[in-house]
Amino acid sequence: MAEAPKSRNFIGQAWLVILLALLYGGALATVHTALSARIAENKRNETYSVIPILVEGADQSMTAEVSVEGQNGKELTVYRVLDSGGHHRGWVLPAAGQGFADQIEILIGLDAEVSTIAGLYVLGQKETPGLGDYITGEGFRNRFRGKPTDRPLVVVKSDPKANNEILALTGATISSESVSGIVNRALANLKGPIRQLAPGGGEEQDEASSPADRQGETGP
Amino acid sequence: MTRGEPTALERFINGILPENPVYRQLLGMCPVLAVTNGMKPAMTMAGATAFVLILANIMISLMRGLLKPHLRILVFTLTIATFVTIADRLLAAYMYEMSKQLGPYVPLIIVNCLIISRCEICASKQDVRVAVADGVGMSLGFALALASIATVREILGSGTWLGLPVMPGFWPNWGIMVLPPGAFLTLGLLLGMVEWVNQARAKKAGKRE
Amino acid sequence: METLTGLVLIFISAALINNFVLHYFVGVCPFLGVSRKIGTAFGMGCAVTFVISIAALLSWTLTYFILRPGAPLPSWVWAVAGGNPATTVDLSVLSYIVYIFVIASSVQFVEMYVRKFFPALYKSFGVYLPLITTNCAILFACLEIMKHLQDPMRLWGLHEALALAIGGGVGFTIAISLMAGIREDMDICDVPKPLKGAGIALIVAGIMAMAFMGFTGVQNGVETALSSLLR
Numbered sequence: 323m324a325e326a327p328k329s330r331n332f333i334g335q336a337w338l339v340i341l342l343a344l345l346y347g348g349a350l351a352t353v354h355t356a357l358s359a360r361i362a363e364n365k366r367n368e369t370y371s372v373i374p375i376l377v378e379g380a381d382q383s384m385t386a387e388v389s390v391e392g393q394n395g396k397e398l399t400v401y402r403v404l405d406s407g408g409h410h411r412g413w414v415l416p417a418a419g420q421g422f423a424d425q426i427e428i429l430i431g432l433d434a435e436v437s438t439i440a441g442l443y444v445l446g447q448k449e450t451p452g453l454g455d456y457i458t459g460e461g462f463r464n465r466f467r468g469k470p471t472d473r474p475l476v477v478v479k480s481d482p483k484a485n486n487e488i489l490a491l492t493g494a495t496i497s498s499e500s501v502s503g504i505v506n507r508a509l510a511n512l513k514g515p516i517r518q519l520a521p522g523g524g525e526e527q528d529e530a531s532s533p534a535d536r537q538g539e540t541g542p
Numbered sequence: 543m544t545r546g547e548p549t550a551l552e553r554f555i556n557g558i559l560p561e562n563p564v565y566r567q568l569l570g571m572c573p574v575l576a577v578t579n580g581m582k583p584a585m586t587m588a589g590a591t592a593f594v595l596i597l598a599n600i601m602i603s604l605m606r607g608l609l610k611p612h613l614r615i616l617v618f619t620l621t622i623a624t625f626v627t628i629a630d631r632l633l634a635a636y637m638y639e640m641s642k643q644l645g646p647y648v649p650l651i652i653v654n655c656l657i658i659s660r661c662e663i664c665a666s667k668q669d670v671r672v673a674v675a676d677g678v679g680m681s682l683g684f685a686l687a688l689a690s691i692a693t694v695r696e697i698l699g700s701g702t703w704l705g706l707p708v709m710p711g712f713w714p715n716w717g718i719m720v721l722p723p724g725a726f727l728t729l730g731l732l733l734g735m736v737e738w739v740n741q742a743r744a745k746k747a748g749k750r751e
Numbered sequence: 752m753e754t755l756t757g758l759v760l761i762f763i764s765a766a767l768i769n770n771f772v773l774h775y776f777v778g779v780c781p782f783l784g785v786s787r788k789i790g791t792a793f794g795m796g797c798a799v800t801f802v803i804s805i806a807a808l809l810s811w812t813l814t815y816f817i818l819r820p821g822a823p824l825p826s827w828v829w830a831v832a833g834g835n836p837a838t839t840v841d842l843s844v845l846s847y848i849v850y851i852f853v854i855a856s857s858v859q860f861v862e863m864y865v866r867k868f869f870p871a872l873y874k875s876f877g878v879y880l881p882l883i884t885t886n887c888a889i890l891f892a893c894l895e896i897m898k899h900l901q902d903p904m905r906l907w908g909l910h911e912a913l914a915l916a917i918g919g920g921v922g923f924t925i926a927i928s929l930m931a932g933i934r935e936d937m938d939i940c941d942v943p944k945p946l947k948g949a950g951i952a953l954i955v956a957g958i959m960a961m962a963f964m965g966f967t968g969v970q971n972g973v974e975t976a977l978s979s980l981l982r
Contacts, residue, residue, distance in 0.1 A: 568780075568783070568949055571776070571779040571780055571783070572776050572777055572778075572779055572780075572887045575776040575779060576775065576776040576777075619851055619852075619855065620848065623847050623848040623851050624848065626847055627844060627845075627847050627848065630847070631844065646891055646894040646895065646898070649847050649890070649894055650777070650887050650890060650891060650894070652847060652851050652890065653851075653885050653886070653887045653890050655780065655885055658885070718961070721960075721964065722773060722774050722776070722960045722964070723957045723958070723960040723961040723964065724957070725776065725957075725960075726953045726954065726956040726957030726960055727953070727954055727957035729953050730946070730949075730950050730951065730952070730953030730954035730956075730957060731950070731954070733946075733949055733950040733953065734943070734945045734946040734950040734951075735945070737944075737945035737946070737950060738945035741944065741945055
């Protein structure tokens with residue numbers, strides 16, 4: 323008996339909040355359905371637009387996303403990069419780590435055999451302006467090009483002699499070391515699993531031909 | 543309305559200078575310090591805050607007669623959080639670079655005391671016309687404050703304004719100005735300057751009497 | 752061992768290197784408002800650390816199981832309801848609303864709990880609790896946790912989320928207590944009249960931020976030291 327007035331009281335107090343919650347929920351759902359595709363597209367483009375910088379001869383539209391389990395047991399998405407003829411050109415892997423000031427997010431390009439670094443791109447960083455933020459510059463990024471993946475990279479302050487040495491940025495040794503550390507960790511984690519994905523030689527031809535077929539289907 | 547509430551025009555003008563949210567009321571300090579290392583992020587932030595403030599003011603003002611006093615803050619928060627989410631999605635869809643640069647500071651508009659205080663002081667008491675005028679005035683005042691700090695920081699720190707180079711080539715960029723300490727120092731000194739002007743004007747007015 | 756090093760690094764990073772107040776500018780309002788006496792400032796810091804940990808615990812749980820793209824609970828509901836299994840269920844559009852209510856209710860809850868069971872503690876910092884709801888530091892911690900849960904590359908566990916939250920709270924306490932100490936001494940200084948109050952406080956904060964910039968880059972050393980210690 324006492325229930326009814328109590329619940330009526332509750333409705334009387336809270337009907338506006340409930341109505342608003344429904345209204346706002348509807349508004350959010352509309353916004354989400356309208357914009358989520360576009361936001362996902364933006365996020366995708368951020369990576370895809372730089373793939374030709376990372377791996378020479380790459381065609382963005384031919385890139386395929388591949389899920390890989392790293393050595394640390396976590397699942398990751400890497401990108402298999404093909405040229406416009408459908409030939410396997412290399413790989414792009416995302417990586418991140420603590421820099422001098424904040425997180426640094428990078429993309430690493432590898433050649434088809436996963437034996438050398440083909441390119442490097444910095445997606446996000448908050449290093450010191452005028453010193454550490456030169457890691458985004460082409461001059462620094464090119465220092466990684468052609469470095470071997472079988473030995474960890476070492477940052478040096480004077481002319482690099484060995485193949486795996488990277489010249490540090492003047493006044494930003496820690497930023498340089500952070501980037502090479504992120505590269506080293508990402509390679510140690512993912513080199514093996516990626517190599518298993520792409521056994522060299524004849525099988526690669528098969529893999530290369532299948533996306534080309536797919537293109538043939540979607541082309542016309 | 544027995545007690546004379548300010549009219550629409552008064553609300554509008556008050557927001558810009560006499561009750562400037564940053565320099566006079568010290569509200570919304572977090573975005574004021576965090577996104578003013580350049581004009582572009584600062585103006586995007588001002589735009590997003592204006593969007594939320596004006597729309598929240600309109601909504602609250604429309605339902606001011608239905609508000610229960612003890613559920614008031616709940617309704618304000620719900621409204622603000624919804625509009626912030628919409629603003630955040632819009633930024634991510636149409637200005638992705640900016641949205642990435644502003645990062646968590648767009649959702650942090652929810653806890654910007656400026657908006658909730660305007661809902662409480664103005665929108666929940668007055669009609670839509672006044673609420674809109676108040677929202678626009680306060681947004682302009684907030685944008686003005688952000689612009690003044692961003693101008694100082696960007697010109698001294700990067701030698702540019704809105705991305706355009708304005709300083710001569712020999713200008714050494716004051717790196718510290720675009721870093722966190724520069725934000726605190728600039729705002730502190732600008733606050734001091736505004737206060738100094740006010741005190742000088744008050745003294746003058748005092749002498750005349 | 753790697754996890755432990757990671758946790759220590761997250762903690763040090765949140766507390767010192769990327770200090771919540773002096774690097775991310777969150778929680779500036781109480782930092783300027785409640786920093787006149789060391790005692791009250793420390794009480795405020797403790798209250799924030801307390802609430803931030805509880806909010807982080809709740810928001811991690813909610814985000815991990817419900818809000819993140821492809822979270823288990825809504826996916827299960829979707830599958831039971833007979834939806835297309837190929838679509839990823841993404842409720843992240845609701846995150847901000849959920850977080851703000853999580854914060855508001857955890858502040859209420861903490862206040863009631865502390866008042867009932869720890870009256871002494873309530874006397875020392877209970878009065879600051881209602882103020883905390885609008886403290887951006889707490890929402891910021893929730894947002895950072897959300898960022899790390901949306902990114903499959905560094906999917907955070909609960910321990911990492913808590914390390915960030917407690918580190919952030921400790922960093923806030925350090926900053927606000929130092930600030931209060933400086934301001935107590937500044938009361939007897941001859942500050943130019945227009946700068947009195949907020950002006951000089953901000954300038955002091957700027958100088959403190961410069962000092963805290965000295966911590967940047969410490970993490971590499973900490974990492975090496977820890978890994979050699981733990982080996």
